Amino acid sequence: MKRRSFLRSGVVAGLAGITSPAILAGWGPSPTASPASRPKGVPDPPLRLHHAENPRGLAPAAREAIVNALPGASQYGSSARAEVTRAIAESHAVDVEFIAIGNGSTDTLRQAPQAVGKPGMHLVAADPTYGDIFRYVQPLDARVTRVPLRADYSHDIPAMRRAVAQGGSPALVYICQPNNPTGTLTDPDEIDQWIEEADQENVYFVVDEAFHYYVDDPRYRSADRWVHRRPNVIVARTFSKIYALAGLRLGYGIAHPDTAERMRTLWAGGISHLTAVAALASMEDGDWVRDTMRLKDEAKAITQSVLDELGIEYIPTQTNFLMHRIKGELATHQERMRDHGVLVGRAFPPMEDYNRVGLGLPDSMEYYGQVLHRFRARDWI
C-alpha cells in the first residue's frame, strides 16, 4: 500500500456546528500578535492539544479520594499502593508478581532495559516512534537500529526481524502499539508470530501499550497474553491517558514474575500515596472512563471531518492524538496556532511536514477546526 493511498483526504459533507459565534467573536490576530494583544474569543490559557492528555482532568472520584487521603499523606507504607497493584493485576487476570509499578510508563521503559539488558546490547525500534527508550539504553552503551515504518505507518516487522537477526544478540525490540506519533496499529498476528518464534534467551520485547484503551481496530489485542509463557516479553501501560493521571505519574509493566521481579528491584521510590488513591478511584469509576471514550470518539469524528472537508491529509488514528499534514515549517505552524490560543505538537522527525494534535474535548476540536478553516483562508495550510 502506498502512503498516499492509505491517507484519507476526501471531503466529507455534513460537518455542522463548528461556527459558534461566541468562539469566533473578535477574531483576527496578526501572525505577530503578542499574547497581551490577543483578541477576545481566543482561548486563554490556550487549549492544550500538544500532549495526548485526557482533556477532562481528574475524575471527580479521584479528586475526592485525594482530599480524603491527605491525613495519611505524611506516612510511609501506603496501603493504597498495594491495593492499586492488586487492582492492576486483577485487570490483567494475573497475580501481583506479574506487575512492576513505575512512575509513569516511561519509568517502565527505563526499568525494562536495565532488568533484561546487557552492556552493548542491540536495540531495534521503529522510525519514527516514541523516543524515551533510546535515552534509557544509553547506560548500556546499546547499539541502536531504527527501522522505518511501512507505508501504512505500521512497524515493518519483517525488516525488524532481519535487523535483529543480523545485529547480534542480545537484542531488545521496542514496539509501540499503537505507535506514537503516528497513532497506527501493527498487525498483532505479525507481532505474535515473532514473539512465538523468537529466541527467548536473547531477544526481549518491550510492547508499549500506552494508548491501549483508545484502540478501535477489532484486530487489536494486548501482548499481555504472552507474559505467562514468555519471560522475554514486557508490556508497558500507563495511567496518564484514559485515567487522566499524567501529572500524578503512574505506569506499570506486566511481565513474567522472574522479569517483573528484576524490574521491581530497579524501582526505588514508590508512587505517591495520593497517586495510588486517585488511580484506585479512577479505575473503579467505569462510567467516567466510558464517558471519556465517548468524548474521544466525538472529538476524533469532528477533527477528521474538518480535515476531510479541507482536504488535509492525515493518518487515521487508533489513539487520542492525530497526525495531519501542514504547509511549511512546523515551528511556524506551532507559533500561528499559539497566536490563536492552541498549543499543538512537537517535532517528530523524520515526519517534519506533519503536526501531531491531541484530541481535546469536542468543543475544543470544533474550535481547532475553525482555526484550520481560517488558516486555509490565509493559505497557511
Add this chain to the structure above:
Amino acid sequence: MKRRSFLRSGVVAGLAGITSPAILAGWGPSPTASPASRPKGVPDPPLRLHHAENPRGLAPAAREAIVNALPGASQYGSSARAEVTRAIAESHAVDVEFIAIGNGSTDTLRQAPQAVGKPGMHLVAADPTYGDIFRYVQPLDARVTRVPLRADYSHDIPAMRRAVAQGGSPALVYICQPNNPTGTLTDPDEIDQWIEEADQENVYFVVDEAFHYYVDDPRYRSADRWVHRRPNVIVARTFSKIYALAGLRLGYGIAHPDTAERMRTLWAGGISHLTAVAALASMEDGDWVRDTMRLKDEAKAITQSVLDELGIEYIPTQTNFLMHRIKGELATHQERMRDHGVLVGRAFPPMEDYNRVGLGLPDSMEYYGQVLHRFRARDWI
C-alpha cells in the same frame, strides 16, 4: 570510649506530666489481647512510632496547595516540578544543574551507584546502617564490605578507609550522617579529611543526610560543600522527614553537575505534580518547620527522661528516632507494644537487643513513657 560509658543510663529527676488519667484510664491489656478486646484508653489506631515520620502530618499550607493544584493534575509538564528543583538548589546555594530529583531519597540511593558505579565495584558501608544501598548495588554485582560502627556508634572511618584501600577500586562509600538506626553523628572532620585525600577517579562517596534538619550537635556540617570541587561526592536528602512528605515521595541528590546529569538520566518518572506543590508550600512555611523542630525537641526530652528514670540504656540521638535497650526478643516487645496501641521499631541486626522508637508528638511520647513504666512493673523491660 567503651560502649556502656557512652550510653546514658542514670535516673533523671523531675519528670512531670506523664501520667494523664485520661490516657491511663482503662489500662490493663493482657499480652494476648486481640485488638477487638483492647481496653479504653489504648490508642486506636495505634501510635505510629515504627517509622521516623513527622507526626504532625502535612503542613496546612501543603494540604491547601494540593487541593488548589487538582485542576492541573491531569497534565504533563508540571511547572511546580521545575520550581521545587530551583527552590532546592537555592537552599544549597547551587545551580539547578547540581540537583538530581528522586522519588524519595531512596531513589537517590538507587541512582547513585548506577550513575557512578561499575560492575563488580566495591561497596563499603557501616554495620548497622540504613539498608537500601545494599539492594541497589545488586545489579552491579558489587562486593560488599560491612565495617562495624565504633563503640560510640559513629562510622569507623579509619577502618572504612582501610577496607577501601584493601578492597580494590572502584569503591563506593556509603555514609549515613547521622546514622540510621543509631541516630549518631560521625565526626565531620574525619569524613572531610577522607574526601579531601581520596582518589577522585576511583572512590565515590554517598553521604545520606536524611535527618539533616534534626541534628543538634554543633560539630555537624553537611557534605554538600564538596559538590563544587569533587565529582565523586553525592549527598542525599529527603522531604519525608522534616517536611512530612513520606507518603508523597520526594528526595534529591546534590552532586557536581557531571555526576548529577548522570543521575538525572537514570531517573525516569518525574514526581507527582501534587508532591511538587506540597514540597514548595512546605519549604516556604518556615514557622511550621520551626514548630516541628520544637515539638521534636520536646518529644526527645520527654523520651530520654523516661528512659533515664527507668535506667534503660539508650543512644542519645541526633535524629527524630531513638534506640533503647529491651529485654528479650524484639518481636515480643513489638507485640506487647502493639497490644498497648504503639507500633515500634523493626529489627536492625546486629543490634537485636535494641528497639528503635520514632519520636512522635510530645503527648505520644508521654504515653510511650507510661507504657514503659507499666512494662517495667511486669519486668518486661
